[in-house]
Amino acid sequence: MSNEVNTGATPPRMMTIRQIAATGLLPEHALRLMAKAGQLPCIVVGETKKILINYDRLVEQLQQL
Helix, strand or coil, X not given: CCCCCCCCCCCCXXXXXXXXXXXXXXXXHHHHHHHHCCXXXXXXXXXXXXXXXXXXXXXXXXXXX
């Protein structure tokens, strides 16, 4: 996970695991494994531990592979 602060004018596009899986970028199972391993640019919200992923950073991360 990255702890950098977004200093740009637009807020980051935060999406759930299912929303990102629906884009076809990665399967839901792979995203959940990456989140558990700490390999996603994400935050965990609330008591339900909902994971919100920074979509743009994830795309950048995958392009660097």
